[in-house]
Amino acid sequence: SKAFFPFHHVSDSSRAEFTIDRILGLDRQEQPGQVKPYRPWTGGSLRPSSTISSPSCKPINVLCLPSSKGQEVKAEGPIQQLPPLNWYVGRRPRTAFTGMQIEVLESIFQVNSYPGIDLREELAQRLHLDEDRIQIWFQNRRAKLKRSHRESQFLMVKNTFTSLQT
Amino acid sequence: SKAFFPFHHVSDSSRAEFTIDRILGLDRQEQPGQVKPYRPWTGGSLRPSSTISSPSCKPINVLCLPSSKGQEVKAEGPIQQLPPLNWYVGRRPRTAFTGMQIEVLESIFQVNSYPGIDLREELAQRLHLDEDRIQIWFQNRRAKLKRSHRESQFLMVKNTFTSLQT
DNA sequence: TTTTAATATAATGTC
DNA sequence: GACATTATATTAAT
Secondary structure, three states, rough: OOOOOOOOOOOOOHHHHHHHHHHHHHOOOOOOOOOOOOOOOOOOOOOOOOOOOOOOOOOOHHOOOOOOOOOOOOOOOOOOOOOOOOOOOOOOOOOOHHHHHHHHOOOOHHHHOOOOOOHHHHHHHHOOOOOHHHHHHHHHHHHHHHHHHHHHHHHHHHHHHOOOOO | OOOOOOOOOHHHHHHHHHHHHHHHOOOOOOOOOOOOOOOOOOOOOOOOOOOOOOOOOOOOOOOOOOOOOOOOOOOOOOOOOOOOOOOOOOOOOOOOOHHHHHHHHHHHHHHHOOOOHHHHHOOOOOHOHHHHHHHHHHHHHHHHHHHOOOOOOOHHHHHHHHHHHH
């Protein structure tokens, strides 16, 4: 009964059991199940990723990942005894788009920065990519455009201000 | 996310203007009077004549159009002529909760995922946050928990299926 | 060092 | 309030 979350509406803080002090007092228990993200590309064997290790340890899962280029074979002498527990196990290997894929995506982006599911699916099929990659690409592309827009506006304001001073 | 969140979007790829071939054909030419990209943050571009799935607007201080999600809005009689004018202008800057605030919110969440207004107000006062932020936090937190439940169920089913095959 | 794919999550709109 | 989707800050790979 500890890791169960009742989806019932408990009235409010007027009940003594739900006073903040009370709740915070009886906290300190085991955190029930850190939420596991959905990572279809992993084998489903996710490690409790709450263990953050030092950034010096090299990922051991690189070898299992498809996109590894093999430059990771550098054998540093003393092998780390304890499992490094890399802090990004489960992260999707970075996709490397081809120039042709980028070209098409950019072309579409110029016309439609918010492609719906159908266009994304069609693009995925055409470009041999997952639809998720397409969606992420457009999200990041929009952010990039917005960033550049912000910067140019900042420059404009700055230049105006500067020329007013001269 | 595709498997778990069946999106219901505009089938824009079926529209001639957004066929990939068509887009790639008129690429880089910027033909006069043609579709302009929908770039809400520039404030300079108009929404193209056809419906692009996009979020709707928040009537904070901005004049904007009602949403055109597409599939419901088939053919409205009078064409709405006003420009969409940035649905994100006036968007609240993303709140960065402190570790201590998260800790308290998580503790409360473990006991009560549906805090009533009184508890929310008390939390707001204690954590120096607005009550709306608390409410939004709990909404997003519930969604996250639900996602994790869906995911673990999916994993269970998948593992069962896999072990049945061995 | 720079760019950007991927992640996590706060905010928004529609129901 | 649920849900889908967005914007955005961050992380990490190139």
